[in-house]
Amino acid sequence: MKKILFTLAMAAALPLSAQQKPVYLDDSKPIEERVEDALGRMTLREKIDVIHAQSKFSSAGVRRLGIPELWTDDGPHGVRPEVLWDEWDQAGWTNDSCVAFPALTCLSATWNPDMALLYGRSIGEEARYREKDVLLGPGVNIYRTPLNGRNFEYFGEDPYLTSRMVVPYVQGVQSNGVAVCVKHYALNNHEVNRHNTNVIVDDRVLYEIYLPAFKAAVQEGKAWSIMSAYNLYEGKHCGQNPRLLDEILKGEWSFDGAVISDWGGIHDTGQAIAHGVDLEFGSWTDGLSNGAANAYDNYYLALPYLKLIQEGRVTTRELDDKVRRVLRLMFRTSMNTRKPFGSMCSPEHYAAARQIGEEGIVLLKNEGDVLPINLEAVKKIAVVGENAVKMMTVGGGSSSLKVQREISPLEGIRRRVSGRAEVVYARGYVGDASGEYNGVVTGQDLRDDRTPEELIAEAVEAARDADCVLFIGGLNKSAGQDCEDSDRAGLELPYGQDRVIEALAQANKNLIVVNISGNAVAMPWLDRVPAVVQDWYLGSEAGTSLAAVLVGDVNPSGRLPFTFPARLEDVPAHQLGEYTGTRTQDTVNVRYNEGIFVGYRWADKQKKTKPLFPFGYGLSYTTFEYGKPTVDNAVMTADGSVTVRVRVKNTGSREGQEVVQLYVSDVKASLPRPVKELKGFQKVRLAPGEEKEVVFTLRKDALSFFDADQHRWVAEPGKFEAIVAASAADIKGKVAFELE
Ligand code: BGC
Secondary structure, eight states: OHHHHHHHHHHHHSOGGGSOOOGGGOTTSOHHHHHHHHHHHOOHHHHHHTTBBSSSSEEOOBGGGTBOOEEEEEOSSSOOOOBOSSSSSBOOOSSOOBOOOOOHHHHHHTTOHHHHHHHHHHHHHHHHHTTOSEEEOOBOOOOOOTTOTTGGGSOOSOHHHHHHHHHHHHHHHHTTTOEEEEEEETTOOOOTTTTTEEEEOOHHHIIIIISHHHHHHHHTSOOSEEEEOSSEETTEEGGGOIIIIIIIIIIITOOOSEEEEOTTOOOOHHHHHHSSOOBBOOOSOOGGGGSSSOGGGGSTTSHHHHHHHHTTSSOSHHHHHHHHHHHHHHHHTTTOTTOOOOOSSOHHHHHHHHHHHHHHOEEEEEGGGOOSOOTTTOOEEEEESGGGTOOOSSOSSTTOOOBSOOOOHHHHHHHHHTTTOEEEEEOOOOOOOOOEETTEEOOOOOOOOOOHHHHHHHHHHHHHTSSEEEEEEEOOSSTTSSBTTBOOSOSSOSTTHHHHHHHHHHHOSOEEEEEEOSSOOOOTTGGGOSEEEEEOOOGGGHHHHHHHHHHTSSOOOOOOSSOBOSSGGGSHHHHTTOOOOSOOSSOEEEEOTTTTOOTHHHHHHHSSSOOSBOTTOOBOSSOEEEOOOEESOSEEOTTOEEEEEEEEEEOSSSOEEEEEEEEEEESSOSSOOOSOEEEEEEEEEEOTTOEEEEEEEEEGGGGOEEETTTTEEEOOSEEEEEEEEEETTEEEEEEEEEEO
């Protein structure tokens, strides 16, 4: 015994390097053992230090033990440039320009999980190369209102589509040893009053609509961290929320990663200790200038926490749990010795951005085959609109980027048609000429003092003697136009764009409207415009992707991930009156009166309100024909499945991709259910004349609803229908089956 003690004492006196590797540094040991070992070596103060920020985007490691700092960065469309230690201003580095990938709405519009994996891998490589440990994204909040300023950072209105797309994104990022931080958990569905909105929903709505994507990211994607939202639920901020964090996330879903607060989302030490948040970021101290020695010591989970422990008012039980989670996150990322090195601005990343952009663009209307632009006949193209030239990677809030390059739509079109057609440009309207976010400047001077009349007159003149006209407008990520911390004022296009479009439609019948946005917009001119394209914020290769679709190098295959309503009143959140648009300091209760009837679920229920464009909708330059769907076995046993088959044929003259959608309808239910819900989709590529069989497998979970009283998912025996469709409003065939 004496000898052992003596050896231990000797070992402690030796420097780390001369000893046998301690368990926490031995990567042949399981992570849990290493976590316990590291935890056992840490002092109380060291534990406190790793659970809150030490700068805008980093938190401390344990210097004494050689455990590195943890570095986070936004997300989700590219890796944000370096800011100063304590300020949001640019650090002024010259090696932090990234590739901007398309916004998540575009990724979702590809309806292609392979694109999500490619996206995740590529952005993860960029984050890794920049030595980031945690990428702050993706966002998976459900699209509840087209006014939400952050919809472009999310995957649309459907929990199933969002879930299927988020899982490969998570896996792709984390294959680089970089953690995702899935945000904003939960119910952060608009921006106005985001710090003091208290969302009221019942459990069925929560579990069926607002939680599935988070659950999929955690359980299937194995996300290593999650970001709590700013808003409140059950009267408590999401970062200190017993129900969301303790009961559901860490309890029901067995999440073993770290909960990171949204920046400034923590408000109380006691609550933050007791409920769920593990790593506090962005609390509103005044950087280093306003603290005793270090203002980060003033964080709720810093010295105030230490004091409570030292006074014996709380034990270290919660602290140890938080530290374990942070250590686990570190072992998976910063201390992972086997991770790849990553890469930045590689040709592969640009190619990925371009391909995802091309697959996400949605062709909304194409009468008289104005598209693709036929370069045999079209010799002069008039391009009109600010979004044809405006750099869109700067702006929008925390997802704003500093890019190595961004190809604008005008530039992309010019390059593509060069030598074949002449391109003339007219501004058409003036929107946002600022071009700056947090010190990143686009360098573009978009100021223009001309009156709207002068701008329209110039555009009309250009349109008159062109063979075809491209109006490229929409929103632009400035405040109130698809931007964090503000919502849109209405569904209409801003800056008088409708007037410009009407004037162009009169001047030239070959008008193509390209709408760039992350949200639905009103289109009062739709009847007078033959072709409409839904473009998104496509990032670095924006112009290349758009031009490829416009001239037909790429056959459009994107489908809408959310409904385009004809009027704002057709959106249930607005029709039923609980969307709070006025800024206030006090807590605002927002009751989600529409319940589970979000997006197409509402359009289906209402019947008479026809959307402008339904969920899942999108055209192609070719045509597809569907056979009659069949089921292999018309009766599903409780633990069995039903196989649905349908043949799809390309009946046009060029290759294209169709998104075959499978919805399920519960024919007779004991409680109100949506008319149908998306439960499967597949994107199939077909050569002209080619036919393929598409096969779906449905299990009981696809038939279930959440029974709030019993607190479990229930599938009621009886009749169901499998509905094969090309959009929520374009049903191709139905086939009945039963659950035993
Ligand atoms: C946003 C988060 C973001 C964080 C850090 C917050 O304001 O809501 O999405 O990750 O800032 O920039």
